[in-house]
Amino acid sequence: MNAYIAKLVAQRIALGLLLIFLVSIMIFLGTQILPGDVAQAILGQSATPESLANLREELGLNAPATERYFSWLTGILHGDLGTSLSNGRDIAGAISERLGNTLFLAAWAALISVPLAIILGLVSVLYRGRWPDKVISAATLSAISVPEFMMSYILMYYVAVQLGWAPSVAMLNDRMSLFEKLHAISLPVAVLVMVVLAHMMRMTRAALLNVMQSAYIETAELKGIRRSAVIWRHAFPNSIAPIVNVVMLNMAYLVVGVVVVEVVFVYPGMGQYLVDHVSKRDVPVVQACGLIFAAVYIFLNMVADIVSILANPRLRHPK
Amino acid sequence: MLGLIGESGAGKSTIGLSAMGYGRGGIELTGGEILLNGREIREASGRTLRSLRGAEVTYVAQSAAAAFNPAKCLMDQVVEASVSHGRATRAAAEARAVELFRKLGLPEPETFGSRYPHQVSGGQLQRAMTAMALCPEPDLVIFDEPTTALDVTTQLGVLSAIKAAIREQGVAALYITHDLAVVAQIADDIMVLRQGKTVEYGTTEQIITAPQEDYTRALVSVTAKAHEEKITDLPPVLEIEGLTARYRGMDRDVLSDINMAIQPGTTLAVVGESGSGKSTLARVITGLLPPVAGRITFDGRVLPAVRKRRTREDLRELQMVYQMADVAMNPRQTVGTIIGRPLRFYFGMKGREQRRRVIELLDQIELGEAFIDRYPAELSGGQKQRVCIARALAAKPRLIICDEVTSALDPLVAEGILKLLADLQAREQVSYLFITHDIATVRAIADTIAVMHLGKLVRYGTKSEVLAPPFDDYTDMLLKSVPEMRLGWMEEVTAR
Numbered sequence: 001m002n003a004y005i006a007k008l009v010a011q012r013i014a015l016g017l018l019l020i021f022l023v024s025i026m027i028f029l030g031t032q033i034l035p036g037d038v039a040q041a042i043l044g045q046s047a048t049p050e051s052l053a054n055l056r057e058e059l060g061l062n063a064p065a066t067e068r069y070f071s072w073l074t075g076i077l078h079g080d081l082g083t084s085l086s087n088g089r090d091i092a093g094a095i096s097e098r099l100g101n102t103l104f105l106a107a108w109a110a111l112i113s114v115p116l117a118i119i120l121g122l123v124s125v126l127y128r129g130r131w132p133d134k135v136i137s138a139a140t141l142s143a144i145s146v147p148e149f150m151m152s153y154i155l156m157y158y159v160a161v162q163l164g165w166a167p168s169v170a171m172l173n174d175r176m177s178l179f180e181k182l183h184a185i186s187l188p189v190a191v192l193v194m195v196v197l198a199h200m201m202r203m204t205r206a207a208l209l210n211v212m213q214s215a216y217i218e219t220a221e222l223k224g225i226r227r228s229a230v231i232w233r234h235a236f237p238n239s240i241a242p243i244v245n246v247v248m249l250n251m252a253y254l255v256v257g258v259v260v261v262e263v264v265f266v267y268p269g270m271g272q273y274l275v276d277h278v279s280k281r282d283v284p285v286v287q288a289c290g291l292i293f294a295a296v297y298i299f300l301n302m303v304a305d306i307v308s309i310l311a312n313p314r315l316r317h318p319k
Numbered sequence: 320m321l322g323l324i325g326e327s328g329a330g331k332s333t334i335g336l337s338a339m340g341y342g343r344g345g346i347e348l349t350g351g352e353i354l355l356n357g358r359e360i361r362e363a364s365g366r367t368l369r370s371l372r373g374a375e376v377t378y379v380a381q382s383a384a385a386a387f388n389p390a391k392c393l394m395d396q397v398v399e400a401s402v403s404h405g406r407a408t409r410a411a412a413e414a415r416a417v418e419l420f421r422k423l424g425l426p427e428p429e430t431f432g433s434r435y436p437h438q439v440s441g442g443q444l445q446r447a448m449t450a451m452a453l454c455p456e457p458d459l460v461i462f463d464e465p466t467t468a469l470d471v472t473t474q475l476g477v478l479s480a481i482k483a484a485i486r487e488q489g490v491a492a493l494y495i496t497h498d499l500a501v502v503a504q505i506a507d508d509i510m511v512l513r514q515g516k517t518v519e520y521g522t523t524e525q526i527i528t529a530p531q532e533d534y535t536r537a538l539v540s541v542t543a544k545a546h547e548e549k550i551t552d553l554p555p556v557l558e559i560e561g562l563t564a565r566y567r568g569m570d571r572d573v574l575s576d577i578n579m580a581i582q583p584g585t586t587l588a589v590v591g592e593s594g595s596g597k598s599t600l601a602r603v604i605t606g607l608l609p610p611v612a613g614r615i616t617f618d619g620r621v622l623p624a625v626r627k628r629r630t631r632e633d634l635r636e637l638q639m640v641y642q643m644a645d646v647a648m649n650p651r652q653t654v655g656t657i658i659g660r661p662l663r664f665y666f667g668m669k670g671r672e673q674r675r676r677v678i679e680l681l682d683q684i685e686l687g688e689a690f691i692d693r694y695p696a697e698l699s700g701g702q703k704q705r706v707c708i709a710r711a712l713a714a715k716p717r718l719i720i721c722d723e724v725t726s727a728l729d730p731l732v733a734e735g736i737l738k739l740l741a742d743l744q745a746r747e748q749v750s751y752l753f754i755t756h757d758i759a760t761v762r763a764i765a766d767t768i769a770v771m772h773l774g775k776l777v778r779y780g781t782k783s784e785v786l787a788p789p790f791d792d793y794t795d796m797l798l799k800s801v802p803e804m805r806l807g808w809m810e811e812v813t814a815r
Contacts, residue, residue: 215385222339223373223400237390313390317435 102269121204140198207239248304322506326729373400383444394432442473500802562613588765638711644703701732
């Protein structure tokens with residue numbers, strides 16, 4: 001690792017931190033702009049001017065917005081996300097369990113879909129325009145065209161109800177072994193894989209085909225090297241940057257975009273938790289979830305940028 | 320070694336690649352025989368072809384910079400064919416590669432292979448590509464314009480390295496080029512091609528000294544023309560004093576303290592290799608890059624350094640023609656629209672009046688009215704460059720900056736463009752600032768010459784002064800590196 005790369009990577013990390021900071025301001029402002037305040041939301045119909053004033057005093061809502069923002073921010077930096085308004089529980093505790101479940105689901109979906117997408121992309125370039133390419137494209141594109149909830153119910157009906165191979169509701173508890181947990185989440189993982197596969201596979205294919213136009217690919221072919229080796233050894237290393245970018249976007253989607261799938265399979269993840277508390281107008285929980293989702297997005301995109309920097313031979317081996 | 324020579328589109332590369340059973344861009348070999356070591360390969364299976372490519376026959380591409388994989392170090396790529404065909408172990412292939420690096424005059428041959436393509440120069444990459452082709456000990460090497468993209472001084476070194484390596488390894492070679500003077504130095508036999516047909520085929524000596532066909536005769540004599548130098552004492556149309564320029568973020572000057580002037584109706588040729596700052600000079604004069612210091616006087620008035628502060632009249636009097644005619648035109652506009660735009664912009668001409676003037680300009684560039692509704696894609700390379708010249712001319716400029724306008728063209732087409740420029744100059748009294756790396760072009764068009772090297776003006780004066788001894792070292796080397804159309808020239812030059 002040379003100094004220039006270290007500088008670029010450090011810059012990218014600093015930018016990521018700055019972005020999270022800006023997003024925290026936006027989330028805070030966003031919830032401030034909403035009509036009414038938390039006190040009104042809690043009391044609802046039963047609000048009287050006195051009870052409102054009392055509750056505001058109790059929640060510290062009378063302090064100026066900047067002061068409240070900074071106390072919220074320092075709380076987050078100390079791992080304190082506040083307390084839920086609807087049930088009075090500590091948000092950090094509730095979220096850490098939920099986030100763990102969501103990441104468990106997302107990680108297994110990613111573990112299956114990313115290598116599968118890249119392999120399918122490589123295979124479709126190898127057989128470009130022939131039947132394997134067409135079958136892969138048709139299958140992945142039809143999978144992405146069906147809405148996720150629809151796909152969930154289809155799988156539930158055939159795989160869970162008719163065949164009885166997997167549970168239709170993805171419930172987890174601490175007494176389950178890893179295998180039992182995987183069995184429990186097999187259907188939601190299958191749906192998520194189908195949702196993200198097409199995008200990543202198409203981008204891998206496009207990035208590879210773009211590189212396959214290069215003169216150095218012709219050079220490799222004129223060396224008499226097998227086409228699969230040409231694609232793997234010469235084309236793939238030069239298409240890592242675009243592939244990583246789309247992979248990271250899809251991984252971010254796996255974390256923050258699984259609300260529908262979690263709700264359909266009654267999976268105890270972040271999405272469920274967020275939807276529950278949005279309906280209860282539980283502002284501190286919504287803020288905390290928003291910030292965590294934003295952080296996941298920013299972190300994964302930062303990783304993508306850093307991988308792209310490290311994959312660039314001009315930066316890795318300066319003159 | 321057989322030299323294949325011809326213009327672009329003559330079928331040179333197609334022949335070269337067909338020797339490997341390879342058809343670029345879906346080309347199909349529909350008839351005839353290709354025998355490699357006595358084996359017919361035109362209808363050979365993909366598997367057979369793969370076993371021959373990179374083993375019995377190898378390839379050196381025109382642009383080594385593009386032909387090397389940027390993500391892999393040079394050694395990996397040089398030994399790849401030998402190793403994957405099982406012709407040598409990795410260690411043996413690497414030892415041979417180092418030996419070839421040494422023979423081809425590459426710096427630090429032991430460690431050269433660990434570098435990446437972007438870390439070495441264009442000339443070194445071309446040598447490395449030759450090493451890559453020779454590494455599997457093939458029976459035939461195809462060289463496809465290996466020196467065309469190089470500067471003349473670099474070309475000379477690469478050419479003699481290739482020649483020596485080929486001799487020593489005792490392999491057969493097919494050398495493809497459009498430059499007859501180059502192939503005359505290196506080939507035993509020459510085949511002249513035109514539009515996919517053989518024009519003439521004979522020994523190098525016979526083709527150079529006693530060409531039989533008119534076309535070959537035209538090729539042999541193409542560089543022999545020189546133009547009468549014009550000297551006027553009129554006040555200069557463009558005067559550059561103490562010009563210094565650098566790009567943002569760079570710690571050295573790209574141009575330093577440049578002084579030169581162009582008289583009306585004459586041509587100043589700016590000569591230099593890539594990196595000498597000639598194109599930067601054009602950018603500074605046109606106001607695209609404001610200089611750090613210095614003054615540009617046009618027709619007695621000082622030009623603002625920044626383009627935005629120049630008047631429309633300043634812009635009109637100074638036009639530009641580029642090297643790549645096809646990317647300098649909007650492919651979605653017809654020739655009539657392309658030439659009509661400056662007419663409207665500078666003179667407010669519209670409708671019938673504009674059309675009349677466009678036709679007049681098309682006649683001047685010897686294309687005629689029939690071309691007015693064509694799109695750039697329907698034109699040949701030379702015709703495109705003519706349209707670009709007409710577009711510059713439409714503004715009735717005092718000075719046209721021509722940036723390598725003939726470099727991308729075949730020699731006979733380039734000759735036509737130079738003749739057109741000379742005719743236009745005689746008729747319109749326009750001045751040219753002619754940027755080029757080609758000495759033959761300079762001889763054919765220049766009145767005064769400025770030789771540039773690493774951002775400095777090393778020699779400046781009228782053509783007869785600059786091209787006559789005593790020379791400074793750089794100009795001497797530059798002039799000596801230009802291939803001459805006679806046998807044994809390269810041996811003479813490199814012997815010294």
